[in-house]
Amino acid sequence: MSGPEIIVGVTGGIAAYKSAELVSHLVQSGVPVNVVMTRAAQAFVGKATFAALSGRPVAHELFDSRLYPLGAHIALSEQSQLLCIAPASADFLSKAVNGVADDLLSTLYLAFSGPVVMAPAMNSSMWSHPAVKRNTRQLKEDGVHLVGPEAGWLSCRNRGLGRMADPSTIANEIQQLLDSV
Numbered sequence: 001m002s003g004p005e006i007i008v009g010v011t012g013g014i015a016a017y018k019s020a021e022l023v024s025h026l027v028q029s030g031v032p033v034n035v036v037m038t039r040a041a042q043a044f045v046g047k048a049t050f051a052a053l054s055g056r057p058v059a060h061e062l063f064d065s066r067l068y069p070l071g072a073h074i075a076l077s078e079q080s081q082l083l084c085i086a087p088a089s090a091d092f093l094s095k096a097v098n099g100v101a102d103d104l105l106s107t108l109y110l111a112f113s114g115p116v117v118m119a120p121a122m123n124s125s126m127w128s129h130p131a132v133k134r135n136t137r138q139l140k141e142d143g144v145h146l147v148g149p150e151a152g153w154l155s156c157r158n159r160g161l162g163r164m165a166d167p168s169t170i171a172n173e174i175q176q177l178l179d180s181v
Contacts, residue, residue: 004081004178005032007112009105010050012040014155015087015121015164020045022086022167023053026174034059034076036105040089059104077111081181084174085109086147087121087164093135096144115177117145121164128161147173
């Protein structure tokens with residue numbers, strides 16, 4: 001896989017560690033990746049991990065005049081051909097559906113005009129909640145490509161539907177979308 005530049009947005013959740021594998025896989029395939037992390041994501045995986053894997057600074061502030069004088073959400077959306085949110089927490093799904101722009105990643109989502117892939121990850125009770133189901137239906141109607149979640153062992157010590165899709169599955173979806181653009 002090689003070609004267009006993409007953004008991997010990482011939200012808060014234990015599945016953030018899998019996003020490091022996704023970024024590594026994409027970069028090793030020749031895809032330039034910019035990583036954007038929410039504050040909650042930084043509680044699970046450090047910025048240094050993603051900076052080392054991507055070879056680029058990690059964006060996490062809405063206003064960083066040193067790197068992005070016009071705003072990171074504008075600069076990153078203009079230079080990238082695909083946005084992937086992995087993991088996509090229940091909180092982020094709700095923000096995306098309702099147009100909430102209160103951090104860099106949610107603002108970037110609203111400014112981005114290319115294909116969007118989201119890989120939901122959450123507790124199975126959250127995944128089955130009617131509000132989350134409504135949000136995922138709306139995101140699909142909005143043209144977002146959802147990958148997963150998968151069933152399996154969850155960090156809450158239960159088995160169920162809610163695991164973030166395997167990074168290779170997400171990378172394959174990204175490649176298919178890039179090939180069709």
